[in-house]
Amino acid sequence: MTVVVAPDRADPAxxxxxxxxxxxxxxxxxxxxAIDHLGTAWPVIYNPRRPDFPMHDPAEGARQIRWEFDHLARAAAILFWFSVETVQPIVLYELGRWANSGKPLAVGADPAYPRRFDVVEQLALxxxxxxxxxxxxxxxxxxNVLVSERS
Structure with a gap:
């Protein structure tokens, strides 16, 4: 398994x-x-969380957004996780975008996530x-079931 961390790029092969x-x-x-739970089922994992993100640098912010945009499109599947700490509006946007595509998704939301009801209801539709x-x-x-369904 290879974990590709933003802003690095993966070998397409x-x-x-x-x-x-x-x-x-x-x-x-x-x-x-999540990486621990996924184990070796997926050959490549795209992880947008950088160890040291320069929050004060708008150019790096734009680079991060472009990396996420490109790698969401490149991925064979997307795992969405909504943790309880914040509402995460950008992730909600990304979920809406990809829920209306044919891309395989695995979605989870902490029971105390403030918008869990909305995630569940919107995805039901x-x-x-x-x-x-x-x-x-x-x-x-x-x-992990999604990768086995690709075979």
């Missing part, structure tokens, strides 16, 4: 990738736990039958 979509500012590092998981391990397990 490395195999199918999953993007870890969810909060990166003001939330715990859920991405590290956009993707009937898509389960919104209540914890990160089950969200990752659902993501």
């Amino acid at each position: 490395a195999g199918p990738a999953i993007f870890l979509a969810g909060g990166i500012s003001g939330v715990a590092d859920w991405q590290s736990a 956009a993707r009937p039958g898509l389960v919104v998981h209540s914890d990160l391990p089950s969200t990752c397990a659902a993501a």
